[in-house]
Amino acid sequence: MKPTDINSDASKKTDFTTSIVHFDRNMPHANGAIHYPVHPSTQYTYDSVNALIDVFQGKSKGNSPYSRQGTPTTAVLEAKLASIEDGDGAVVFATGMAAITATFLTLLKHGDHVVVSEYLFGNTASLLNTLESFGIQVSKVDSSTVENVRSVLRENTRMVFVETVANPGTQVPDLRAIGDLCEEKKVLYIVDNTILSAYLFKPKIVKASLVIHSLTKSVAGQGQILGGVVINTGLYDWSLYPNIFSGYQKGDANKWGLMQIRKKGLRDMGATLTSQAAHIISLGLETLAIRMDRSSETALKIALFLENHQHVAKVYYPFLASHPACAQAKKNFKAGAWLLSFELKQADNCLAFVEKLRVFIKATGLGDTRSLIIPVAHTIFWEMGSEKRADMQISDGMLRISVGLEESDSLIADLNQALDALE
Numbered sequence: 001m002k003p004t005d006i007n008s009d010a011s012k013k014t015d016f017t018t019s020i021v022h023f024d025r026n027m028p029h030a031n032g033a034i035h036y037p038v039h040p041s042t043q044y045t046y047d048s049v050n051a052l053i054d055v056f057q058g059k060s061k062g063n064s065p066y067s068r069q070g071t072p073t074t075a076v077l078e079a080k081l082a083s084i085e086d087g088d089g090a091v092v093f094a095t096g097m098a099a100i101t102a103t104f105l106t107l108l109k110h111g112d113h114v115v116v117s118e119y120l121f122g123n124t125a126s127l128l129n130t131l132e133s134f135g136i137q138v139s140k141v142d143s144s145t146v147e148n149v150r151s152v153l154r155e156n157t158r159m160v161f162v163e164t165v166a167n168p169g170t171q172v173p174d175l176r177a178i179g180d181l182c183e184e185k186k187v188l189y190i191v192d193n194t195i196l197s198a199y200l201f202k203p204k205i206v207k208a209s210l211v212i213h214s215l216t217k218s219v220a221g222q223g224q225i226l227g228g229v230v231i232n233t234g235l236y237d238w239s240l241y242p243n244i245f246s247g248y249q250k251g252d253a254n255k256w257g258l259m260q261i262r263k264k265g266l267r268d269m270g271a272t273l274t275s276q277a278a279h280i281i282s283l284g285l286e287t288l289a290i291r292m293d294r295s296s297e298t299a300l301k302i303a304l305f306l307e308n309h310q311h312v313a314k315v316y317y318p319f320l321a322s323h324p325a326c327a328q329a330k331k332n333f334k335a336g337a338w339l340l341s342f343e344l345k346q347a348d349n350c351l352a353f354v355e356k357l358r359v360f361i362k363a364t365g366l367g368d369t370r371s372l373i374i375p376v377a378h379t380i381f382w383e384m385g386s387e388k389r390a391d392m393q394i395s396d397g398m399l400r401i402s403v404g405l406e407e408s409d410s411l412i413a414d415l416n417q418a419l420d421a422l423e
């Protein structure tokens, strides 16, 4: 079985984990080692000086001569990540933000226009503010309706950027319709699939051009390592993209976008993932499907428990019937993942409630093995102020949960005792 045999429809796929754990079977391993080794070398040599020259001149693939551009260990991780997203290439970075920054800075120029969801990950939204100061135009829209995206498109629109499930409100864009619109307008469609991962949803199915992940969350899944990736799905015709430097307009046009991201974004900007980190992320990837099944099942149980509790006003989780995008989520996603948020009827009680929890850990961060809880208005979204929070539908009492790997009974019992203890 080849990694490329992976079926592109997540809901039909049965060999996700088999393909990942056997991915390196046909790669050369020294000493009969079953696991692919870690390559800590920062420099690589070649059989002859001509072979070295060929690598520099792009005539032969070979290992990257200097590991700021990648190592054999990061290359294997890139191949695995491209394979599970059904893509034709990937570039890994030191963090998710590094992947996003490199993508924006290498593909956009002064005077270009970008359309983004108004419910973006906070640091991505903050980065876009910086880009606006560089003369890049940004429109923030409610992407749950494609018409909102269509109505702001301009002559100079280069890309539409959305997240498959937003944090903390779990909003879901009209993924398929936006894909059709971007295809029609020949605009890049970039999808941040961090929360769901390729196991629960593949953005290529809705015609994404590039897929981005913070590997820190679902993929590594352990709260102990940072990483990010950009994957080219192969659907976008890069010969149509106006911002490819002439030096990269050579050979297969499918490769141009990612080559520019690797050379200008990784090599020149330097937010490189180390081999050691890539190896740990590869280990996380091997248990991705098992963890996502478990934490999604637990998250749904918790969401239902909370929704039926007398002290709870509202629960945000894509697989709840009360969620505005529930039908779309159930159609497109294999499960709802591990992120959910809720509000107590007595919003003032939210801090006292969190204080009473014994299993949940009071912490920011997402996708850990441990379940985490945080009052978002007082912490992550504090800096932006109350007016902006209201715009983003973040109420003062909103609590965000990242579900870990604990048994659902222990988590629900913990929530239950803390709710019972409220006045």
Ligand SMILES: *Cc1c(COP(=O)(O)O)cnc(C)c1O
Pocket: 095, 096, 097, 098, 121, 124, 163, 167, 192, 194, 195, 213, 214, 215, 216, 217, 226, 227, 228, 366
């Ligand atoms: C965490 C996160 C990022 C940033 O990733 P880091 O690895 O923390 O830099 C980007 N997008 C989403 C949706 C995230 O949750």
